[in-house]
Amino acid sequence: MNTDLIKNSPEKVVENLKAIVGEDWVTSDLSKMQRYLYDETESLLRPEACKDCVVVKPASPEEISKILKYANKELLPVVVRGGGTGVVAGAIPTQPSIILSIERLNKVVEFDEKNIMITMEAGATLAQLLEVLSKNGKLFFPVHPGDEGAQVGGMVAANAGGTRAVKHGIMRNHVKALEVVLATGEIVTLGGKLLKNNMGYDLLQLMIGGEGTLGVITKVTLRLYAASKYNGTLLVSFNSQREACDAVPEILQEGITPLAIEYMDRVICEESAKQLGTKWPAVKGSVDLMFILDYASEEDLYSNSEKLVEICERHNSVDSIIAETEKEQRHLLEIRSNAYGPYKNNIADIMDVAVPPSSVPDFFDDVKRLTKEYDNKIVSLGHIGDGNIHNFIMGDNGKLPANYEELKEAIYKTAIKYGGTITAEHGTGKLRKKHMPLQFSKREIEIMEGIKKVFDPNGILNQGDMVD
Amino acid sequence: MNTDLIKNSPEKVVENLKAIVGEDWVTSDLSKMQRYLYDETESLLRPEACKDCVVVKPASPEEISKILKYANKELLPVVVRGGGTGVVAGAIPTQPSIILSIERLNKVVEFDEKNIMITMEAGATLAQLLEVLSKNGKLFFPVHPGDEGAQVGGMVAANAGGTRAVKHGIMRNHVKALEVVLATGEIVTLGGKLLKNNMGYDLLQLMIGGEGTLGVITKVTLRLYAASKYNGTLLVSFNSQREACDAVPEILQEGITPLAIEYMDRVICEESAKQLGTKWPAVKGSVDLMFILDYASEEDLYSNSEKLVEICERHNSVDSIIAETEKEQRHLLEIRSNAYGPYKNNIADIMDVAVPPSSVPDFFDDVKRLTKEYDNKIVSLGHIGDGNIHNFIMGDNGKLPANYEELKEAIYKTAIKYGGTITAEHGTGKLRKKHMPLQFSKREIEIMEGIKKVFDPNGILNQGDMVD
Numbered sequence: 030m031n032t033d034l035i036k037n038s039p040e041k042v043v044e045n046l047k048a049i050v051g052e053d054w055v056t057s058d059l060s061k062m063q064r065y066l067y068d069e070t071e072s073l074l075r076p077e078a079c080k081d082c083v084v085v086k087p088a089s090p091e092e093i094s095k096i097l098k099y100a101n102k103e104l105l106p107v108v109v110r111g112g113g114t115g116v117v118a119g120a121i122p123t124q125p126s127i128i129l130s131i132e133r134l135n136k137v138v139e140f141d142e143k144n145i146m147i148t149m150e151a152g153a154t155l156a157q158l159l160e161v162l163s164k165n166g167k168l169f170f171p172v173h174p175g176d177e178g179a180q181v182g183g184m185v186a187a188n189a190g191g192t193r194a195v196k197h198g199i200m201r202n203h204v205k206a207l208e209v210v211l212a213t214g215e216i217v218t219l220g221g222k223l224l225k226n227n228m229g230y231d232l233l234q235l236m237i238g239g240e241g242t243l244g245v246i247t248k249v250t251l252r253l254y255a256a257s258k259y260n261g262t263l264l265v266s267f268n269s270q271r272e273a274c275d276a277v278p279e280i281l282q283e284g285i286t287p288l289a290i291e292y293m294d295r296v297i298c299e300e301s302a303k304q305l306g307t308k309w310p311a312v313k314g315s316v317d318l319m320f321i322l323d324y325a326s327e328e329d330l331y332s333n334s335e336k337l338v339e340i341c342e343r344h345n346s347v348d349s350i351i352a353e354t355e356k357e358q359r360h361l362l363e364i365r366s367n368a369y370g371p372y373k374n375n376i377a378d379i380m381d382v383a384v385p386p387s388s389v390p391d392f393f394d395d396v397k398r399l400t401k402e403y404d405n406k407i408v409s410l411g412h413i414g415d416g417n418i419h420n421f422i423m424g425d426n427g428k429l430p431a432n433y434e435e436l437k438e439a440i441y442k443t444a445i446k447y448g449g450t451i452t453a454e455h456g457t458g459k460l461r462k463k464h465m466p467l468q469f470s471k472r473e474i475e476i477m478e479g480i481k482k483v484f485d486p487n488g489i490l491n492q493g494d495m496v497d
Numbered sequence: 498m499n500t501d502l503i504k505n506s507p508e509k510v511v512e513n514l515k516a517i518v519g520e521d522w523v524t525s526d527l528s529k530m531q532r533y534l535y536d537e538t539e540s541l542l543r544p545e546a547c548k549d550c551v552v553v554k555p556a557s558p559e560e561i562s563k564i565l566k567y568a569n570k571e572l573l574p575v576v577v578r579g580g581g582t583g584v585v586a587g588a589i590p591t592q593p594s595i596i597l598s599i600e601r602l603n604k605v606v607e608f609d610e611k612n613i614m615i616t617m618e619a620g621a622t623l624a625q626l627l628e629v630l631s632k633n634g635k636l637f638f639p640v641h642p643g644d645e646g647a648q649v650g651g652m653v654a655a656n657a658g659g660t661r662a663v664k665h666g667i668m669r670n671h672v673k674a675l676e677v678v679l680a681t682g683e684i685v686t687l688g689g690k691l692l693k694n695n696m697g698y699d700l701l702q703l704m705i706g707g708e709g710t711l712g713v714i715t716k717v718t719l720r721l722y723a724a725s726k727y728n729g730t731l732l733v734s735f736n737s738q739r740e741a742c743d744a745v746p747e748i749l750q751e752g753i754t755p756l757a758i759e760y761m762d763r764v765i766c767e768e769s770a771k772q773l774g775t776k777w778p779a780v781k782g783s784v785d786l787m788f789i790l791d792y793a794s795e796e797d798l799y800s801n802s803e804k805l806v807e808i809c810e811r812h813n814s815v816d817s818i819i820a821e822t823e824k825e826q827r828h829l830l831e832i833r834s835n836a837y838g839p840y841k842n843n844i845a846d847i848m849d850v851a852v853p854p855s856s857v858p859d860f861f862d863d864v865k866r867l868t869k870e871y872d873n874k875i876v877s878l879g880h881i882g883d884g885n886i887h888n889f890i891m892g893d894n895g896k897l898p899a900n901y902e903e904l905k906e907a908i909y910k911t912a913i914k915y916g917g918t919i920t921a922e923h924g925t926g927k928l929r930k931k932h933m934p935l936q937f938s939k940r941e942i943e944i945m946e947g948i949k950k951v952f953d954p955n956g957i958l959n960q961g962d963m964v965d
Contacts, residue, residue: 143746143855167750190693199693201702202670215940222853224883225658225667225921227706228929228936229963230945234669234702238695255752278611282635284723284793325752328796385690387611415692448674453693461696468696472683477698479951483944495697 035125081125109241111183117458151182169256171197188238190454192289195414208248212485243484257323266314271390276344290414300371380420382444383453417453503593549593566682577709579651585926619650637724639665656706658922660757663882676716680953711952725791734782739858744812760881768839848888850912851921885921
């Protein structure tokens with residue numbers, strides 16, 4: 030890579046990029062570049078951003094194509110930047126780079142009610158998508174990774190998950206078509222407004238979850254669904270993690286399929302409520318399951334809620350609270366959403382492993398053991414229907430604990446022992462790249478590197494992420 | 498490729514393979530090989546099978562690994578054979594080859610009720626899967642490509658679709674883990690019993706729909722779902738294709754989501770019924786939609802059936818028949834299942850295009866025009882909720898019509914004009930490989946070829962299929 034060119038002669042790079050996108054959309058001025066250097070990666074973990082960068086803001090796939098052709102010609106690293114809501118340092122430039130921001134590709138292109146799909150430019154946000162749906166009132170998009178500032182292109186690149194995967198799956202299940210500028214500059218459309226498509230290898234699937242290492246996503250077509258009219262929230266408390274976990278498969282086998290099944294250590298909810306100046310309504314027990322149910326009819330909502338509570342009682346639940354009014358529901362969700370708040374200033378790392386759902390209780394037992402062994406104050410919550418657990422590893426008075434690397438690796442290895450994965454939804458990025466050999470064989474990594482090379486022979490896109 | 502070795506010295510190949518799998522499981526005797534030479538490809542279309550082949554029937558991934566290493570060493574083509582139910586000549590050897598049959602890997606490995614998943618060896622059939630579920634009574638697997646002799650490995654390799662995709666999607670949505678012997682001989686497990694997994698590139702997705710060109714699938718883990726307790730079948734008739742088509746998006750937007758929405762030219766059902774010695778119950782109108790609905794409660798079944806009929810009436814349906822008893826339902830389904838029967842002896846090709854669902858009426862108009870222009874008697878049925886239409890191109894007294902290639906290409910181009918695909922569910926195989934440039938750019942095909950080379954550097958697996 031010719032990083033020297035960007036470092037030593039940024040004015041040359043700026044000039045070439047201005048010729049592509051116009052005077053106003055390129056900068057190497059650090060004061061204007063600041064907000065392009067970091068994403069939401071935990072501050073104790075994030076790598077130092079390289080300041081010798083040039084930010085470019087193209088307005089079209091054609092301009093992006095020209096930028097990538099230029100970068101290939103000069104061998105310049107390119108970091109693709111979406112909404113900056115990632116947590117694995119994918120958008121942090123760690124060497125002199127062109128930062129390619131998608132922010133100007135921000136339009137809703139077509140709300141196609143007949144095909145029950147929506148097409149958006151990749152830089153349009155989840156908030157924009159939700160606004161269109163809210164105006165329409167009848168249709169629904171299920172994936173919600175938490176931050177509505179996420180751009181849809183980024184949500185595809187990261188294969189976003191979130192709380193509703195237990196019922197509706199992840200981003201991969203809903204992406205029907207992508208316009209992509211390939212690393213080599215060609216503009217292609219992968220997929221279509223199609224529910225079935227078996228021609229050739231499905232390159233669309235590699236772009237989903239490819240974390241921007243194979244191409245720059247410029248347009249996204251998503252499938253939508255009929256919105257459910259009735260929803261309710263139930264909070265069920267248990268004395269032990271294992272009892273809470275064991276209720277879940279039975280609920281799913283019964284065909285209840287909640288929109289979300291969230292597990293929470295009680296202490297997290299109490300701390301979150303305290304920070305918000307309120308009280309967590311559950312008192313009995315030590316762990317909680319929060320269920321969100323949504324159905325087309327009120328009868329279904331009530332009968333399924335009843336069945337669900339019965340199943341939990343058979344698994345020794347000690348209390349259940351039904352949030353009937355919208356106000357009560359909002360109260361619970363606000364406290365859940367703030368779960369991270371009280372820990373924010375002293376968090377080292379938010380683990381994101383998944384294990385087979387039936388292995389969650391054993392995994393929890395292992396984490397308890399590790400918590401003692403490594404003298405950390407790990408707390409846990411998770412999307413338990415997916416087997417996706419977030420363990421918060423705590424910092425040591427605002428620093429990474431001395432045994433952080435060992436503890437993290439112990440948690441990763443524990444997940445893998447159960448046939449799990451190091452990252453369920455947050456992604457690989459720069460943070461977890463070095464742990465690939467824990468989960469994959471040499472030949473698998475070699476194949477991933479081979480695929481990267483097929484798409485991006487000069488390795489210009491998102492160097493240091495995923496594979497290269 | 499060293500096809501001469503197989504052609505001229507089959508005994509050497511047989512000897513080497515016997516050393517791997519044992520005396521009883523290798524043959525080059527044509528009388529024993531006959532049933533391994535063809536699949537279900539239409540007889541007028543299928544390529545001539547090469548008889549200079551050696552059939553080998555390994556019992557384990559380890560044996561398959563050894564066979565592939567031997568094939569790589571000697572540069573011998575390998576054709577992977579599953580249930581032989583494919584229709585695009587994927588399993589037909591067209592040059593001297595090792596035919597690697599998966600039939601002995603035929604066990605149900607684990608029915609995992611807690612994780613609501615099932616693991617089967619790749620050569621186990623859909624019939625075996627359905628038997629396990631029928632004994633259990635509570636769980637359900639949605640994908641059904643029609644022929645229960647299909648092996649689950651083949652269903653994954655072909656990314657099988659079928660009638661229930663409108664509600665449940667295709668194979669890709671349900672495959673959670675695969676054991677695969679890579680083309681280069683390494684045995685790997687891709688994915689896991691995981692509902693979310695974002696570590697590295699998702700190689701699992703390439704194996705799904707990869708048609709056996711990237712590796713040999715030896716074990717499959719599928720997600721299962723709670724079975725719906727109540728189901729019903731509705732037959733609704735219309736005077737025109739367009740009116741029938743236009744009712745569908747409204748039904749889906751209403752959140753009714755039938756298990757299946759099948760479109761049928763009336764003449765197909767009448768011919769099928771006649772062949773079965775019975776009568777198609779619909780008389781009014783000229784086209785039919787058959788809906789299968791399934792719900793957890795009888796109330797939902799009835800209320801949704803009513804809503805569905807009302808929506809169809811708003812779109813000028815002329816009749817609706819509700820099959821209430823199991824006998825009535827079976828009657829309809831038997832006639833639908835036999836749709837192909839009356840045409841079998843004079844069919845040239847079964848098209849398998851998909852277009853965006855809202856473009857189906859225009860696509861139908863175009864096909865009517867082409868039918869006249871090319872003087873063929875095309876009839877059509879399809880999974881209309883998916884935009885997946887099967888047009889039967891008729892033969893000319895048991896031969897391919899003289900203008901077959903042009904007519905086929907005209908239909909492909911029509912589908913592509915609407916943003917469609919040449920093949921929705923049947924796959925690319927040997928039959929459609931040459932049409933890849935109609936749907937893909939040069940760079941896309943180059944990338945697919947590059948991926949093939951990364952997995953299978955010597956190109957030993959399923960030569961002539963998909964890309965090579």
